[in-house]
Amino acid sequence: MAVVGAGIVGMSAAHFLSRAGWQVTVYDAGVVASGATGSADGAVSVASKKPGPLMTLAVAAVKFYEQLVATGILVDEYLPRSTFVVASDQEELAVLERHAGELEAAGVPIRMLRGAALMDVIGAAAPAAIAAAEVQREGHAVGYRVVERLRQLGGFTIRRNCRVSGFKSSNGRITGVMTEQGIESTDAVLLATGIGSMHFLAEAGLIRPRKGQLIVTDRAGADSPHFPGPLMSCRYLVSKGSQPAGSTAASRSLGLVIDPLRTGQFLIGGSREDRDDRETADADVVATLLRDAVALSPSLAQLRVIRVFSGLRAATRDGMPIVGNVGGADNVWIATGFEGDGICLGPMIGRLCQQMICGESPEQDISALDAARFGLTLAAAA
Amino acid sequence: MSGPEVLVIGGGPAGVSAALELARAGIDVTLCEQGPQLGGAIHRQPNDATQSVRVPRSHKRRWRALSDELATSTVKVLYRHMFAGIDATGAVLLEDRMHARLVTRRPTALVLAMGAIERVAPVPGWQLPGVVTVGGLQVMMKSTGRAPDGDVLIAGSGPLLVALAAQMVSLGKAPVAVLERSTRPMSVSVIASLLAAPAYLWEAAGYLLTLARSGALPRRGAFVTAIVPKDGRLSVTTLDRNGRERQTLVDRVALHDGLLPNSNGTTAGQHAPFIVRAGDCREVLGGAAALADGRLAAGAVLAHLGQIASVHKGAADALARERQAQAALNTLFDYSGRDPAELPDETIICRCEGRTLGQLRALLTAGDPVSPREIKLNGRFGMGACQGRFCAEWVASFVASQRDGSSPPQVSEIVGSRWPVKPVPISAFVTLPPSSPSE
Ligand SMILES: Cc1cc2nc3c(=O)[nH]c(=O)nc-3n(C[C@H](O)[C@H](O)[C@H](O)COP(=O)(O)OP(=O)(O)OC[C@H]3O[C@@H](n4cnc5c(N)ncnc54)[C@H](O)[C@@H]3O)c2cc1C
Numbered sequence: 001m002a003v004v005g006a007g008i009v010g011m012s013a014a015h016f017l018s019r020a021g022w023q024v025t026v027y028d029a030g031v032v033a034s035g036a037t038g039s040a041d042g043a044v045s046v047a048s049k050k051p052g053p054l055m056t057l058a059v060a061a062v063k064f065y066e067q068l069v070a071t072g073i074l075v076d077e078y079l080p081r082s083t084f085v086v087a088s089d090q091e092e093l094a095v096l097e098r099h100a101g102e103l104e105a106a107g108v109p110i111r112m113l114r115g116a117a118l119m120d121v122i123g124a125a126a127p128a129a130i131a132a133a134e135v136q137r138e139g140h141a142v143g144y145r146v147v148e149r150l151r152q153l154g155g156f157t158i159r160r161n162c163r164v165s166g167f168k169s170s171n172g173r174i175t176g177v178m179t180e181q182g183i184e185s186t187d188a189v190l191l192a193t194g195i196g197s198m199h200f201l202a203e204a205g206l207i208r209p210r211k212g213q214l215i216v217t218d219r220a221g222a223d224s225p226h227f228p229g230p231l232m233s234c235r236y237l238v239s240k241g242s243q244p245a246g247s248t249a250a251s252r253s254l255g256l257v258i259d260p261l262r263t264g265q266f267l268i269g270g271s272r273e274d275r276d277d278r279e280t281a282d283a284d285v286v287a288t289l290l291r292d293a294v295a296l297s298p299s300l301a302q303l304r305v306i307r308v309f310s311g312l313r314a315a316t317r318d319g320m321p322i323v324g325n326v327g328g329a330d331n332v333w334i335a336t337g338f339e340g341d342g343i344c345l346g347p348m349i350g351r352l353c354q355q356m357i358c359g360e361s362p363e364q365d366i367s368a369l370d371a372a373r374f375g376l377t378l379a380a381a382a
Numbered sequence: 383m384s385g386p387e388v389l390v391i392g393g394g395p396a397g398v399s400a401a402l403e404l405a406r407a408g409i410d411v412t413l414c415e416q417g418p419q420l421g422g423a424i425h426r427q428p429n430d431a432t433q434s435v436r437v438p439r440s441h442k443r444r445w446r447a448l449s450d451e452l453a454t455s456t457v458k459v460l461y462r463h464m465f466a467g468i469d470a471t472g473a474v475l476l477e478d479r480m481h482a483r484l485v486t487r488r489p490t491a492l493v494l495a496m497g498a499i500e501r502v503a504p505v506p507g508w509q510l511p512g513v514v515t516v517g518g519l520q521v522m523m524k525s526t527g528r529a530p531d532g533d534v535l536i537a538g539s540g541p542l543l544v545a546l547a548a549q550m551v552s553l554g555k556a557p558v559a560v561l562e563r564s565t566r567p568m569s570v571s572v573i574a575s576l577l578a579a580p581a582y583l584w585e586a587a588g589y590l591l592t593l594a595r596s597g598a599l600p601r602r603g604a605f606v607t608a609i610v611p612k613d614g615r616l617s618v619t620t621l622d623r624n625g626r627e628r629q630t631l632v633d634r635v636a637l638h639d640g641l642l643p644n645s646n647g648t649t650a651g652q653h654a655p656f657i658v659r660a661g662d663c664r665e666v667l668g669g670a671a672a673l674a675d676g677r678l679a680a681g682a683v684l685a686h687l688g689q690i691a692s693v694h695k696g697a698a699d700a701l702a703r704e705r706q707a708q709a710a711l712n713t714l715f716d717y718s719g720r721d722p723a724e725l726p727d728e729t730i731i732c733r734c735e736g737r738t739l740g741q742l743r744a745l746l747t748a749g750d751p752v753s754p755r756e757i758k759l760n761g762r763f764g765m766g767a768c769q770g771r772f773c774a775e776w777v778a779s780f781v782a783s784q785r786d787g788s789s790p791p792q793v794s795e796i797v798g799s800r801w802p803v804k805p806v807p808i809s810a811f812v813t814l815p816p817s818s819p820s821e
Pocket residue numbers: 004005006007008009010027028029030031032033034035036037038039040041042043044045143162163164165192193194195196197199211212213214269270310311312313314335336337338339340341342343344345346
């Protein structure tokens with residue numbers, strides 16, 4: 001089995017496939033977690049998901065993380081916590097109420113916070129909030145740490161700095177993987193190539209890079225206000241496309257999440273920009289995010305920025321990931337297009353890919369993600 | 383403003399010399415210094431002019447000449463402006479510490495003359511409060527004009543050890559001990575090379591004479607093996623060249639194992655201005671070379687701007703001379719630090735994040751050739767506030783030493799190339815005007 005891509009999706013799939021008896025080799029053009037997985041926040045969260053199949057899958061994905069902890073696979077890599085979706089004005093409140101309703105309908109445990117309860121829970125962190133929804137029973141995982149844990153558990157081979165340029169096929173089946181180091185034979189292929197997936201597909205423009213910039217602060221002092229979990233401004237939902245923009249003036253591509261890390265530092269994000277100049281951040285976006293962050297949580301002004309970074313999300317045309325068989329060969333599967341949800345969904349998707357590839361019926365209904373909806377076929381060059 | 387603007391970062395000899403050379407050519411030049419005064423590492427001026435540390439007369443003369451010319455030049459000087467990096471759009475970010483705000487500039491060219499950083503090789507206990515760098519202590523003394531409180535032990539390797547010790551003696555306080563790791567002898571050929579730049583010999587002789595008089599001559603071949611807190615002070619275990627172990631109780635330990643160019647956080651993206659490095663920031667060659675290198679850097683900028691720069695034969699010659707002298711000088715010292723094999727697993731390697739040698743070793747034992755990026759992300763070396771400025775070089779050479787040459791990591795793969803170069807207060811960003819045009 002050749003897994004192309006050592007991000008969270010590819011590494012999770014490799015883990016489960018190797019345990020299902022496959023002899024797995026993971027190929028990566030760079031190194032482990034050198035794509036989106038290494039440049040992301042780690043919200044394992046239902047709070048921001050689009051109502052519908054994605055929200056349902058996210059609920060299952062959170063449970064899957066809990067299961068991975070319980071079975072000792074991800075011992076210390078998952079931190080359960082609530083997310084607080086915060087409204088600071090009436091317009092945001094309308095978005096909040098609609099979204100909270102939808103989360104509740106999907107069976108997500110929600111607690112609406114107003115008045116004294118609001119002050120009590122997030123008053124110190126966000127004194128200007130007028131309401132918040134506490135989305136319970138979700139968590140945080142750092143993508144590259146999950147991947148590192150899977151690497152340490154082993155059971156498969158990793159080939160770093162080994163770009164896959166195409167495949168060798170015969171009789172409608174892939175028989176080999178082409179790399180700079182030659183052709184290596186294989187019985188099946190899983191493409192978990194994130195933003196690099198377009199290289200392998202015939203359909204142009206299906207997946208676009210969506211850049212995100214994130215800010216890391218230094219550690220907050222012991223006397224600074226307590227953050228019970230990440231604060232997500234309602235604007236974030238609009239920015240992410242989980243809720244329609246409506247009349248909210250701030251329906252631009254900057255959504256605010258203030259994420260308190262275990263280290264005492266904060267991760268503040270993030271932008272959504274349709275550009276692919278990765279690895280770089282601009283002061284304008286960073287300053288705008290920080291202004292919004294300080295408006296919501298004034299205590300942050302006392303901290304310092306130690307680093308800014310950016311990553312590229314793989315955004316599909318319809319906003320849904322792509323998971324399934326690729327046309328043009330019987331033994332090629334793809335799992336890509338996770339945009340801002342791959343840390344949350346990745347491990348479970350890896351498991352579902354294994355089940356799909358082994359001919360079992362996947363534990364979750366992933367028909368909405370089926371590659372067939374775009375009639376995907378392998379590019380001639382691949 | 384008409385014509386191209388050139389920004390020079392760093393108010394040491396290299397930066398001042400580059401700025402002056404550009405101003406002489408009629409260029410609109412701004413010099414940014416993070417501190418309240420110019421002078422850099424070697425010509426650092428006291429906060430209070432009446433309190434000064436003894437420095438060689440030649441240094442004083444050199445600095446006087448530069449500052450006099452600067453005073454009558456067209457160079458604009460921005461004090462307390464820290465260069466924070468270059469963003470994706472090519473904007474140069476400056477933290478204006480005077481007004482606690484971030485400002486952006488879009489110069490045509492940028493001269494980086496941010497000097498050197500001090501190298502300190504890890505030793506158990508070096509992260510403890512009270513353990514400082516030799517240069518850090520020197521900066522403190524030069525700024526305040528006073529010797530540090532308490533008993534001080536100086537250890538490591540390099541000419542800076544005796545310089546600091548002698549300056550302490552002149553301020554009325556001899557260090558408890560000066561331990562110079564190196565046992566390498568002064569040879570005839572070294573002396574011959576140093577004669578090309580005899581100022582070093584005179585400077586060293588002056589320092590050593592001072593130390594001899596106060597009985598604080600360096601103990602060669604001796605080094606620190608561990609530092610532990612004891613009764614509110616620091617207990618330092620040292621080994622001398624005969625293998626004799628000794629404990630010394632002091633208040634401060636000043637460590638130093640050489641200098642490295644201060645070069646992180648400054649990778650030029652496609653929109654960045656034309657960048658030239660000068661002085662210790664490019665190659666650590668000392669103060670005289672920094673002056674010459676500043677002029678050469680200015681020449682490169684002028685050439686880029688299409689101006690015919692005057693030929694800098696003199697500067698190039700001076701640089702070559704200093705390079706030879708520094709190379710000779712370096713043969714006398716031993717910057718290797720403690721052999722990693724001798725260091726216990728608990729030894730802190732990354733002081734920002736408290737990461738240990740044991741954690742680094744564990745990452746490397748898995749058999750799989752983990753990449754520098756994975757070492758960085760999972761080991762968190764280079765992820766702290768200093769972005770690896772103080773550990774990346776050591777980590778890279780340690781990893782290389784554990785692998786038989788197969789894939790030695792580059793320091794640049796561990797050290798950050800992301801801005802800000804140094805932490806910047808969030809409050810400074812908040813005042814940046816939205817979509818600010820260049821200031
Ligand atoms: C700023 C930002 C914040 C985010 N925050 C969150 C969050 O809070 N929660 C969340 O759930 N998700 C978040 N995400 C999204 C998440 O990071 C991604 O969805 C997820 O990492 C995708 O994983 P992947 O394995 O599909 O892709 P990647 O991690 O991109 O991995 C793909 C790999 O394939 C390799 N590759 C590509 N082409 C080839 C080839 N031809 N040959 C060999 N190898 C190849 C690449 O080198 C890469 O390593 C965020 C993303 C960003 C950018």
